[in-house]
Amino acid sequence: MSRRHLNRRQLLSGAAALGLVDALRGGTLAPWLVSEAHAQTPTRAPAAPRRWQNWSGLQQATPATWATPANEAEVQQLLRRTRGEVRAVGAGHSFTALVPTDQTLVSLDRLHGLVSVDRAAMTVTAHAGTRIGALARALDAQGLALRNQPDVDVQTLAGAIATGTHGTGATLPALHDEVVGMRLVRPDGELVEIDARRDPELLAAARVSLGSLGLVTRVTLRVVPAFHLARHVWLMPVEQALAEAPELAQRHRHFEFYVLPFTGYAACIRHDLYQGTDLALPKSADEDVLSDLKQLRDWLGRFPRLRRWVAQQAIDPQLTESARHRSHRLLSSVRPTRFQETEWHVPREQGLACLRAVVDRLEQRNEAFFPLEFRFVRGDGAWLSPFHGRDSCSIAVHAAADEAWAYLIDDFTPIFRAHQGRPHWGKLHRLGAADLAPLYPRWADFAALRQRFDPQGRLLNAHLRQVFGIT
Template sequence: MPEWRNWSGSVVARPAEIASPRTEAELAQIVRRAPRLRVAGSGHSFTPLCETDGLLVSLSEFEGRLEVAPDRRSAWAPAGWSLDKLTRALWDEGLCLPNQGDINRQALAGALATGTHGTGRELKCLSAISRRFRLMLADGSVVTCGPDEREPLYQAQRLSLGLFGVALAVEIEVVPAYHLEERIERRPMEEVLESFADWGGELRHAEFWVFPYSDVAIVKFLHPAEDDGGFKEPGQVDETVFRLCCELSAAAPKFTSTLQRLLVRGSGKSRRVGPAHRIFPSERTVPFEEMEYELPRESALTVLSEAIAWIRKAELPVTFPFEFRWTAADDIWVSPFNAGDCAAVSMHQFARMPWQGLFAEGEAIFRGAGGRPHWGKRHTLTREDVDRLYPRAEQFRQVRREHDPDGKFLNSHLSELFS
């Protein structure tokens, strides 16, 4: 029996078959015969979205090409392309995505289906850039949906969790190509708490990382800039020191706080300017587990401080930093951002250290503050929680029942929430 694992290795699927169709006709034949089917992208989600004992489909080899609209404000893109491949192709056309996160290995369809986002006061998650979808339904037929065509299906498909069909192509919003200046600096955490709102308002992108045992944060500022001609493709990231600190913390947890202070002290100041699609992503080589909650923006820094205080008081061996970003509100049915402007607080743990109990306690803090989880990150939502957080959840389920009455695209994890 074949085996599939996600990026961190914690989600293991043993599907009956893994298929990599190249053509629409081949895919349709596969979809029609499969009683259960999930589509796998790059496996960057930490929740078991791709877990299945049925058929697992990869679109990495699927046919398709980029088609830019005459007005150059949108483009049809193959849904199975990675964000890396997509953004390089857009750049060759003089175009960019409006925003990106710091991972570009995700498939376009997977990023949209889970509400992947970057940071920016006025910038929404990637799901909000979709204008139309070409979608293969459970019976193998292909439909197009958009604001003026099969509108309920379009609204549900914008953040779909892969429940309505196999996305073949997506019409996405694009913008003229631009360069970004990136500045990374160390700042006292006290200053970050006082000034982040100002920084986030002045600059297009601002975010920071803070280790729970350090009083210093690592802040990243990104802002459009003129090309200075000095950009060089980054080499392979060397995370040897960080990996060693994680391994030492796993072996001797009592040294975690000391190691973190040394790590931050050794971090430097940097600046570079380059094409936006090359500046946004960062390489990750040390495996981790992640939980992320989207919190009301006005209270998020206070909640982060509460979470750090809890870890320090309990002397918990948390090896990775928290990450803090802003994301603008949207109107997508089951988007974590549809209740208003948010701040995303991400909590990580080294993959070879216990994380289940840690995340459970942290989740109680975030949920108590009105947070909603990122769909691709660890959470323990129940069906009742989904209904409470998302007033249109039952409408979302109804569209699923209409287009997939036999539950072909469900798995056990999603059945508990949306069957």
């Protein structure tokens, strides 16, 4: 039977299942880089306190002071003249309470753009507030690219690095592993330049810091020549996907899959290098896809066996989707539907067993309809990296932003912890220092460094005081 290509509007008949992947995988387009002259305009404070909330709407705060420094000197002045708690904010794509403060909130959005390109070293330096999508486009104009990138490209460079944000690829590390240098301003206003050659230990600590060492102003990272990718999306029974995942992850540059709950199917995605010039990027399926799965839940949620039977009758496993384009165009896309998320990283050898347990638990909840994401990430040496010292599998579970979400923590934390999981720093979890310290061999070293950089704890909010065990 020949494989057929996806049409746009088919209730759970391929497009509905596969298009769901696109709805979950990307981020909205970031603003284009603006001129340096615009970036140097004077800082203007808002007329009255205004409320901040993160992308999902879960985290909110009304800081007493909003600050929007335009350069490093203004960051230094800000930290010297203010007192009390200071937190930095990027794009607000963290689900945990990393940002909220009622004191000083600092946006680095005006510190953006490409600073320099070193083609001999194949590195670039960018301002910390640069959105990943904007950086990718600026690199592409130079014939360069990120080796890999997260699937939400509206995140700021500093925010993505600070939380260990990653893409997928068994041989590809998270974004922070590409960092070879950075500049940050300590709470006392001192500008610190960190370089991999001069102080590799300090860089290993600063790569993933949760914003607790200082306000990052510039980042230098490795890049590669620009390249094309070919994407192929197909459906596979869940059991088959579990059996073939390790081999598929080794064979393809990028491989991941989404378990479609209560259907018995997984949507698999692979990306490989593409040398051709025949580029094609079909428009992704509508947001109606998620609505279709939600409606199936609403209609048959009380009858899970019937729900699964109807889904399996409707899904055509022969349907596929293909695309070929620049790497940054395929590795990120749009996420209009808002959700809450927990994500954990487990040792690769425990990944599939953990996934089975998570799927079994998820399908005990008839209200679930969001797919469950499974990815591969190479290990690295950053002290607080969730991938520190081990190749990992990442498992992410979602719930609609306007529905109950506490079960994401209550139901799955015990499963992830039983498989030596480390939580994504930007995704929902309730772990504190007593739980986290045994998971990170360099935890005590980081704690000592954090105390040296910020002895008064000015960069800590309530959430980070819990994380680091500071009373």
